[in-house]
Amino acid sequence: MIKRTIEISSAPTHVTSRLKQLVLERDGATIGSIPCEDLGVVVVDHPQTTYTHAALASLVESDAVMVICGRNHLPHGILLPLTDHSQVVWRIAEQVAISKPLQKRLWQQIVRAKVLAQAGNLPRDSAAYRKLAELARQVRSGDPTNIEAQAARIYWSAWLDTPDDQPPPEFRDFAPAPFRRDPDGDGINSLLNYGYAILRAAVARVLVASGLLPALGLHHSNRSNAFCLADDLLEPLRPLVDERVRELKRAGGVELTPTTKSALLSLLTLTVRYDGQTGPLLVSLHRYVASLVNCFQGTAESLEIPTRC
Numbered sequence: 001m002i003k004r005t006i007e008i009s010s011a012p013t014h015v016t017s018r019l020k021q022l023v024l025e026r027d028g029a030t031i032g033s034i035p036c037e038d039l040g041v042v043v044v045d046h047p048q049t050t051y052t053h054a055a056l057a058s059l060v061e062s063d064a065v066m067v068i069c070g071r072n073h074l075p076h077g078i079l080l081p082l083t084d085h086s087q088v089v090w091r092i093a094e095q096v097a098i099s100k101p102l103q104k105r106l107w108q109q110i111v112r113a114k115v116l117a118q119a120g121n122l123p124r125d126s127a128a129y130r131k132l133a134e135l136a137r138q139v140r141s142g143d144p145t146n147i148e149a150q151a152a153r154i155y156w157s158a159w160l161d162t163p164d165d166q167p168p169p170e171f172r173d174f175a176p177a178p179f180r181r182d183p184d185g186d187g188i189n190s191l192l193n194y195g196y197a198i199l200r201a202a203v204a205r206v207l208v209a210s211g212l213l214p215a216l217g218l219h220h221s222n223r224s225n226a227f228c229l230a231d232d233l234l235e236p237l238r239p240l241v242d243e244r245v246r247e248l249k250r251a252g253g254v255e256l257t258p259t260t261k262s263a264l265l266s267l268l269t270l271t272v273r274y275d276g277q278t279g280p281l282l283v284s285l286h287r288y289v290a291s292l293v294n295c296f297q298g299t300a301e302s303l304e305i306p307t308r309c
Contacts, residue, residue, distance in 0.1 A: 003040025091211030104142030195241035
């Protein structure tokens with residue numbers, strides 16, 4: 001079953017729980033009631049939202065994740081369940097015990113998939129596409145030559161440089177400066193940041209549900225980052241967000257609004273391809289993480305990374 005995603009952003013809302021239902025109330029009246037077991041992600045973006053302890057407990061008991069947004073409307077915190085997976089101790093032991101060579105081979109697969117996905121967002125007859133396809137073939141175990149960074153420079157310089165985005169010849173002198181990726185930027189950057197954060201929360205939720213520790217990464221290792229492994233697995237999924245943001249930009253959506261946020265949240269139900277099958281992204285994440293567990297256990301050598309259909 002596809003888990004539901006809801007966002008609370010338009011008005012002050014009181015969130016409570018009753019009979020295993022998440023109940024949303026405004027001005028003392030119930031405006032919605034959703035079975036907690038049907039929820040995958042709850043995004044809270046209104047600063048006057050209030051909660052009961054029972055609501056939060058019901059969400060984590062149902063393996064749902066709550067994302068809390070800050071004043072800039074970007075996700076600032078995540079409430080995750082403490083896993084009740086039946087083999088959590090064994091899973092963590094396997095995760096801790098993986099060898100360096102295995103970590104490097106898995107990171108190689110992730111980087112190659114990310115670069116190919118970035119190439120897929122560019123016109124196939126472009127020089128940037130051909131260069132990214134060539135770089136993907138050059139990724140070695142552990143990515144010692146940092147192909148990921150080389151590809152990023154080429155990709156972001158060409159990301160919006162497509163026929164649909166080119167101004168008429170008579171206005172080329174007045175064209176805006178090329179897009180520059182800025183994790184702290186506003187405008188289009190804020191849309192990218194929002195989309196990445198939502199997918200990051202969804203990946204972290206599946207990791208915890210699978211009995212893994214999201215803090216122990218394959219490549220990311222910042223000691224202050226509690227989601228290193230989620231960030232590793234997120235990398236090849238970022239181009240899905242990039243493509244959706246570019247679609248929004250072409251439609252005039254260059255700021256975070258209820259409409260653009262809704263479009264980005266709907267990425268969780270986007271149909272993707274994985275292991276020869278197709279299905280919603282939120283479902284494919286479970287297969288993605290399961291393939292990682294199989295690699296940890298030595299029963300598989302390759303990750304089942306979701307790709308755009």
